[in-house]
Amino acid sequence: MSDTLNNDSSSLTVEELARQMRAFQEQTRELDAIIDSSSDGLWICDAEARVIRINPASERINNIRAGEVVGKNMRELLEQGFIDRSAALEALTSRSVVSQLQNREGRKLISTGTPVFDEGGQVIRVVVSERDITEIDNLQRELEEQEAIRDQFRSHMLEMRQADLESRRVIARSPAMLKALRQALKVSAVNSTVLILGESGVGKGLIADLIQKNSSRAEKPLIEINCGAIPESLIESELFGYEKGAFTGAQSGGKPGYLELADGGILFLDEIAELPPAAQVKLLRFLENGRVIRLGGTKARHLDVRILAATHRNLEEMVKQGSFRLDLYYRLNVIPIHVPALRDRKDCILPLIRHYMDLFGERDSIRKRLTRAAQDALLAYDYPGNVRQLMNICERLVVMTEGNLIDLKDLPAEIAAGGSATPGPSAVWPEEMTLQETLDSVERSVLQKALAKYGNQVKMAEALGVNQSTIARKLKRHGLGTT
Numbered sequence: 001m002s003d004t005l006n007n008d009s010s011s012l013t014v015e016e017l018a019r020q021m022r023a024f025q026e027q028t029r030e031l032d033a034i035i036d037s038s039s040d041g042l043w044i045c046d047a048e049a050r051v052i053r054i055n056p057a058s059e060r061i062n063n064i065r066a067g068e069v070v071g072k073n074m075r076e077l078l079e080q081g082f083i084d085r086s087a088a089l090e091a092l093t094s095r096s097v098v099s100q101l102q103n104r105e106g107r108k109l110i111s112t113g114t115p116v117f118d119e120g121g122q123v124i125r126v127v128v129s130e131r132d133i134t135e136i137d138n139l140q141r142e143l144e145e146q147e148a149i150r151d152q153f154r155s156h157m158l159e160m161r162q163a164d165l166e167s168r169r170v171i172a173r174s175p176a177m178l179k180a181l182r183q184a185l186k187v188s189a190v191n192s193t194v195l196i197l198g199e200s201g202v203g204k205g206l207i208a209d210l211i212q213k214n215s216s217r218a219e220k221p222l223i224e225i226n227c228g229a230i231p232e233s234l235i236e237s238e239l240f241g242y243e244k245g246a247f248t249g250a251q252s253g254g255k256p257g258y259l260e261l262a263d264g265g266i267l268f269l270d271e272i273a274e275l276p277p278a279a280q281v282k283l284l285r286f287l288e289n290g291r292v293i294r295l296g297g298t299k300a301r302h303l304d305v306r307i308l309a310a311t312h313r314n315l316e317e318m319v320k321q322g323s324f325r326l327d328l329y330y331r332l333n334v335i336p337i338h339v340p341a342l343r344d345r346k347d348c349i350l351p352l353i354r355h356y357m358d359l360f361g362e363r364d365s366i367r368k369r370l371t372r373a374a375q376d377a378l379l380a381y382d383y384p385g386n387v388r389q390l391m392n393i394c395e396r397l398v399v400m401t402e403g404n405l406i407d408l409k410d411l412p413a414e415i416a417a418g419g420s421a422t423p424g425p426s427a428v429w430p431e432e433m434t435l436q437e438t439l440d441s442v443e444r445s446v447l448q449k450a451l452a453k454y455g456n457q458v459k460m461a462e463a464l465g466v467n468q469s470t471i472a473r474k475l476k477r478h479g480l481g482t483t
């Protein structure tokens with residue numbers, strides 16, 4: 001004891017031993033914490049493949065308690081069918097890192113066995129880590145299913161569009177619409193980019209179809225995409241395609257974009273004003289050099305695609321406001337075609353109504369006619385939704401009206417109101433007229449309208465709420481004749 005106390009070197013050794021012991025205990029605690037907190041399962045086996053330890057994640061993943069396997073040999077566990085493959089055994093045999101895909105308790109695991117060597121090169125341990133990839137696998141499958149659905153939807157849309165095209169006829173009577181059609185036919189023959197402008201529902205899509213049908217690319221599909229309907233995050237990959245692994249969820253083999261699909265044909269970019277800025281840049285590049293690089297790729301593909309674009313927005317105004325690129329606007333606006341609003345081509349209204357009433361009537365085997373009053377009201381209406389709205393009105397009238405004759409009362413209220421409205425007394429007082437003169441003028445105008453509508457005094461009296469003798473007297477005074 002005194003030796004130890006008096007001998008400096010031996011007392012140092014004791015302290016050093018104690019310090020080393022503390023350090024060792026600390027390291028062991030640290031190691032325990034790492035092993036126990038790992039979300040991957042860990043198995044530690046000795047050189048004979050006997051299980052020394054498993055961590056809580058492994059207990060969870062395999063649904064076992066450590067006590068059930070610790071002390072047992074992996075060969076034993078394999079024989080008992082407890083596991084179907086052992087990464088530990090293979091790592092021991094091959095003396096190298098081994099990864100295996102395993103199915104356990106309905107879950108998918110990746111097990112990696114790593115041999116641990118001593119200084120002499122002898123294997124002293126094998127550490128096996130297990131990762132549960134069931135969720136990742138499910139997500140991957142879901143993604144692939146989503147992609148497949150999207151592809152199906154895409155080809156379905158193309159098929160529907162093809163069928164739709166075959167049943168479409170362009171009705172045009174007014175000079176402005178005939179001019180637009182002539183322009184469309186003229187540009188069909190060339191390969192220039194065309195920008196089709198006009199309000200929503202005027203028939204811009206129909207003009208694009210007409211150009212395609214009469215072009216040298218008629219045998220190739222017209223691929224149409226609505227730039228406003230594709231989510232902003234997808235539009236670039238949809239348009240330009242992507243290479244394998246370009247982003248999370250990308251199909252493993254990569255995918256061609258609509259531009260590639262339209263190679264040799266025509267791509268119709270509807271609602272072009274909604275194209276996000278990054279896609280605007282890429283489209284401009286394509287229009288300049290005819291080349292496309294898929295997302296995540298490096299290889300440029302040369303494509304022969306004619307571009308038709310359409311919008312109901314004022315692109316010039318958007319350029320001024322900085323929301324649309326001027327250079328792209330110039331590239332697209334090589335040949336602009338303006339499709340007039342329906343209210344600016346009243347001559348087209350009745351032929352369109354006839355066409356659609358026949359079409360829907362034929363479809364449902366119903367034949368209906370419009371009264372004169374209903375026709376007048378339909379002619380006087382403004383059609384903010386243009387031909388698309390007129391089409392819907394016709395369908396509703398054919399399907400919903402009782403009997404074969406469609407009258408004013410059968411029309412939607414906003415249209416009937418416009419048609420039946422006899423102008424009320426003018427709110428503006430013409431200053432050169434006396435009150436009596438103004439009243440007389442209004443009375444005359446009302447009588448004229450009622451006369452035109454009913455044609456006889458009895459019905460006029462009924463409609464205007466006076467007796468027939470009053471009507472006769474007033475007609476005489478205004479010099480208006482009746483039966």
Ligand SMILES: Nc1ncnc2c1ncn2[C@@H]1O[C@H](COP(=O)(O)OP(=O)(O)OP(=O)(O)O)[C@@H](O)[C@H]1O
Pocket residue numbers: 168169170171172198199200201202203204205206207270310311312352387388391
């Ligand atoms: N002149 C026409 N003759 C017959 N049908 C027409 C005519 N113009 C438009 N239509 C029909 O009206 C509907 C709307 O037309 P279209 O989709 O071409 O309009 P749009 O201007 O492209 O509309 P949006 O800007 O909303 O895309 C279509 O069903 C189309 O067949």
